[in-house]
Amino acid sequence: MEEVATSNVQYTPASKGTMFRQMIRVFMQNKLAVASLAYIVILTVACIFIPLLYKTSFTAYNNFSNNSCYDSSVLGYSGPSLHHLFGCSSSGFDELGLIMYAGRYSLLIGYLSALVTMTLGVAYGIFAGFRGGWVDAVMMRFDDMLLSIPSLYLLLLIISIWGRTDFGLILVIGVTGWFGVARLMRGEALQLRNREYSQAVRVMGGSGSRIMVKHILPNSISTMVTTATFALGDSILALSGLGFLGFGLQSPAIDWGTMIQNAVDTFENGSWWTLWPLATIFILLVLSTNYIGDALRDAFEVRLQER
C-alpha cells in the first residue's frame, strides 16, 4: 500500500479506444500476421459458401455412370482439370468441394472447442490464482495431474466411454485442452491481484468476485487472446489426430482428419491430388494460428512497453 501513497507518477488513463488502436497498429505492421488472419477469414468464408456452389452431393455416393469425377480412360477418379480444380477424392467427390465441406465441420468444432477450452481454463486459472493459498495449491496440483496425462490418450479414454458425436467431440476436445490455459491464467491472476487497482477495490470493500470479473479478467485480455489463437490451432490439430485414427465424425459428416485417413491409400498409389491440396490448406491454417499468436504476443508486449 505504501507504494501507492508514495508514488507520484502521473497516470494519464489511456482510454480503451487508444490502447486498442495502438495494439491494432502494431499488429498491422506485422505483414505475415495480417496475411495469416486474412487467410483464416477467407478460409472460413470459403468453407461456408463454396459447398453451396456445387450441385453434386458430398454425402451420397454417385454411381459411375453419371459421376463426372469418373475417368473411364484410367478406370478411376480423375485428377485436377478445369472442371474439377483439385481433382477428385478417392470416393468420387470433387476434392475442392469436399475439403470445404469437411472444413465446415473441422472449423466449427475447432472454434467451439477452443471456446470451451478458453472458458474452462480462464475460469479455473483466475479463480485459483486469485484465491491463492491452499485453494491455489490444491487446484494447481489437480491441474498438474491432468497435464501429465498425454492428451491423445485421454481423448481416446473419454471417447471409448462417451462414444463420438459432433457435439461430443467439441466437448471432449475442449475438456481435454484447458489444463495449460489454466496454468497461464493462474500466473496472470497471481500478478494482477496484487496490483494497486485490485488492492484499491479491496480497500473500498469490493467483493472478490467483483475484482475477478471486473478487474483481473479485462486486464488479462492480452494473455487470453494470445492463448485463444494457440488453442484454436491445438484443437484443430487434435481433431485431425482423432479423425486420422478413425475416431472423427461419422458419415455423412466428415472432417479433415478423416479425409487424410481416406486419402492414404490413393495417395501412396500416386494420386498426389488427394492429399496435397488438403495438406497445404491444413498446414497453412495451423501455421497461421501460430503466426497470429506470436504477432499478438509481440503487439501486447509493445503496448506494455509504451505504456
Place this chain on the structure above:
Amino acid sequence: MRYILRRLFQGLLICFGVSIITFLLPQIYYRPISLAIAANSIRTPHYILEKWIQTHGLNRPIWDQYVSWLWGVFHGDFGISLAKGTNGIPVSTVIGGNVWRSVFLTLPPTIISVCLAIPLGLTQAIKRNKSWDYATTSFIFILYSTPAALLSILMIRYLAIQFNIGQVGIDSFAQQVSAANFPMYMINNFSMFLLPFAAIVFLSIGGLSRYMRGSALDTLVQDYVRTARAKGASNRRVLFRHVLRPSAIPLLTILGLSLPGIFSGALIIEDIFNFPGMGVLSVKSVQVGDFTTVMMITLLLSVFTVLGNLLADIFLVIADPRIRLQGKK
C-alpha cells in the same frame, strides 16, 4: 536434498491422483449392468449377468474397487479385460511387451532431437534476424504446424516409396519379438525404424529448439557474458562455457513437460507405421470398447511422464546450484 524429497513426494501424489482420475473417468458413465451386457450379449439371462458382475466385483462400492485395483497394480496385476472379445484375459497379458517397445521407440529420437535442438537454437540466437535464423525458424514453424499423421504419410510417400529411404511400415514379426530382445531387433533392422524415428524427431524438435533459442537470447545479454568477452575470452570459449550451459540446462524441464505431447504424437506415428506399441494397442482397445486396457495404458504413460518430470527436476537441482538456494528459502 530436502527439495528433492519434496519433489519426490509431490510426484508420488500426482501419480496417485492420476490413478484416481483414470479409474474414475469410466465409472462416471458405465453402470455394471450395461458393462455386463456389453461383455456378454443382450440375450444373456439376467442371473448370468448378475453372476458376471459378482465375479468381476463390479457391485462393490467404488472406493473398495479402487483400493483393490490399486493394490493389484502395485503387485503387477492390472485387472481383467472386460470387453467382449478379450473378456477374462488379464490386462497385463493384453499389454504385454507393448509398453517397453513404445519406450524404445520414443526414447532414442527424443535424445536425438535434444542433441539437435541445442545447436540449432544456439546458432539461431547468435545469428538472430539473419537469413539463417529466418530460414530455420520458418522451417521449424512449418514442422510444428504439421500434424504427425501428414508428416508420416508424406515421408512414406516421398522417402520410402520413391527413394527407398527407410521402409513403409514395421514388419508384423516385430510383435513377436520380446521386449528384452527389442533393442537388438531395432539395431538389426534399423531401416525399418528410420522413418518413425525421424517423424518423432521432427515432431519434438520444434518446441525444444524454439525454447533453446529464447533462452540463449536471454543468456547472451547477461552481464557475465559481457564480462567474459571483455576479459578477452575467445568467442568459442564464451559460447561453450558461458552461454551453452545456462541456456541448455532449463531445456530439461521443457523436455519433461513436453513428454505427454511426444507420447501423443507417437501414438499416431505408431498407428501409421503399424508399430506394435501402446498407441496401436490403445486404438484397438478403444475400437472394441476395452476400456480397462486403455485406462491402464493411460495410467502407465502418465506415470512415465511424472517420473520424467521428476528426473528432469532432480537433474536440474544437481546441475544448477541456484535452484537449491531457492528451495531453502
